[in-house]
Amino acid sequence: xxxxxxxxxxxxxxxxxxxxxxxxxxxxxxxxxxxxxxxxxxxxxxxxxxxxxxxxxxxxxxxxxxxxxxxxxxxxxxxxxxxxxxxxxxxxxxxxxxxxxxxxxxxxxxxxxxxxxxxxxxxxxxxxxxxxxxxxxxxxxxxxxxxxxxxxxxxxxxxxxxxxxxxxxxxxxxxxxxxxxxxxxxxxxxxxxxxxxxxxxxxxxxxxxxxxxxxxxxxxxxxxxxxxxxxxxxxxxxxxxxxxxxxxxxxxxxxxxxxxxxxxxxxxxxxxxxxxxxxxxxxxxxxxxxxxxxxxxxxxxxxxxxx
Numbered sequence: 001x002x003x004x005x006x007x008x009x010x011x012x013x014x015x016x017x018x019x020x021x022x023x024x025x026x027x028x029x030x031x032x033x034x035x036x037x038x039x040x041x042x043x044x045x046x047x048x049x050x051x052x053x054x055x056x057x058x059x060x061x062x063x064x065x066x067x068x069x070x071x072x073x074x075x076x077x078x079x080x081x082x083x084x085x086x087x088x089x090x091x092x093x094x095x096x097x098x099x100x101x102x103x104x105x106x107x108x109x110x111x112x113x114x115x116x117x118x119x120x121x122x123x124x125x126x127x128x129x130x131x132x133x134x135x136x137x138x139x140x141x142x143x144x145x146x147x148x149x150x151x152x153x154x155x156x157x158x159x160x161x162x163x164x165x166x167x168x169x170x171x172x173x174x175x176x177x178x179x180x181x182x183x184x185x186x187x188x189x190x191x192x193x194x195x196x197x198x199x200x201x202x203x204x205x206x207x208x209x210x211x212x213x214x215x216x217x218x219x220x221x222x223x224x225x226x227x228x229x230x231x232x233x234x235x236x237x238x239x240x241x242x243x244x245x246x247x248x249x250x251x252x253x254x255x256x257x258x259x260x261x262x263x264x265x266x267x268x269x270x271x272x273x274x275x276x277x278x279x280x281x282x283x284x285x286x287x288x289x290x291x292x293x294x295x296x297x298x299x300x301x302x303x304x305x306x307x
Contacts, residue, residue, distance in 0.1 A: 129155040132178040134171070134249070135190045136162045136197070141276055143190070146283065155182060161197025161245065162189055163216045164252040175258045185269060187253050190283070191246030192276040198242050217241075220248045247273045247288050254290045255300040263293045264303055271295075 112119050130153060133143040137158045144154050157174040164171055178184045191198075200207060201217035221228060224244050231237040250273035253259055262269055273288035293301065 123150075123152045127152045127155070127182065129153055129178070129182055129184055130186060131155070132157070132175065132184045132187045133190060134158075134162055134164060134174075134188065134253070136160065136192055136195055138192060138195065140278055141190070141192050146276060146281075155184060160210065160213060161195055161201075161217055162191050162249055163197075163213065164189060164249040164256070165216060166252065166256060172256065172258060175253070175256065179258060179262050179267065179269060186272060187250075187259070187269060188272045188274055189246050189250040189253060190274045190276055191242050191249075192278060193239050193242050194278050195242050195245075198245055199238060202238065202241065217245055220245045223248070243275055243286055246275050247286055249273070250286075250288045250290070254296050257302065260293060260296065260300075260302065 109120075131147075131149075133147075133154050133156045135141055135143055135156065135158050137160050143149075143156050144151065147154060155174075155178045157171055159168075159171070166172075175187070179187070197214060198217055200210075201214040201221065207214070221241060221244075224241075227244075228237055228241060231240060250271050253271050259269060259271065269291070271288070271290040273286040275284050275286055276282075277284065290296075293303070
């Protein structure tokens with residue numbers, strides 16, 4: 001409105017938040033009494049007053065709105081859970097361990113922002129990973145940390161014992177998205193010494209549903225029976241099977257329709273097999289580096305369309 005002026009002022013600790021506004025020379029003062037403080041002009045006279053810009057107010061209002069929106073979403077989720085399930089639903093914020101984990105997240109966030117204040121702004125809208133990492137679900141094998149690369153640099157797919165199965169739509173979808181839409185240039189299958197999945201596959205024990213998954217590792221052992229049978233030391237045999245398994249999974253990446261199609265279309269993609277040593281922290285290249293369809297046995301090649 002014409003002639004109207006408005007300003008917000010904030011007093012010091014224990015003071016008041018006031019707003020002055022009016023038309024022309026006439027002005028009215030409204031104040032909000034703060035905790036333990038006095039309202040009105042008396043507080044304004046007794047405390048240091050600073051002006052808050054419109055942009056600062058807009059920023060603070062946006063943050064407050066975002067927080068309220070997040071809180072509303074949490075309430076809605078809890079209400080849906082309460083409606084759909086019997087029993088007591090525990091709110092995460094009341095779990096002391098959850099609170100500790102979230103606090104660690106905040107510590108990490110502040111550390112990152114101290115080093116690069118624009119970091120989250122830069123990665124919030126885009127990712128440009130160079131590598132698709134197919135690794136084990138083992139909590140000790142973290143791709144970004146092992147490679148000393150930042151979030152956004154590595155696209156990751158993980159499962160038990162880093163298997164690449166041609167009927168696994170999860171893995172295939174990740175591969176297609178990474179190669180076709182993110183434009184990754186390297187696909188790395190990384191196994192690790194001490195893999196629990198490989199160790200379990202070397203026994204005759206029944207574990208349950210996972211035995212169907214371990215079958216893929218046993219297939220690798222069967223294909224390399226001659227080599228493995230010559231290794232008398234069980235630990236050495238275990239380590240070698242971890243290596244052979246990673247190599248065979250890299251081969252499965254190469255024979256997948258996803259990678260073959262990319263190569264046929266001219267994409268420059270290389271496929272690698274690596275292994276990680278938990279005891280030293282070192283990565284080892286297992287000597288597999290396929291860069292084109294010539295690396296695929298003709299039995300698996302499908303360069304022509306059936307249509």
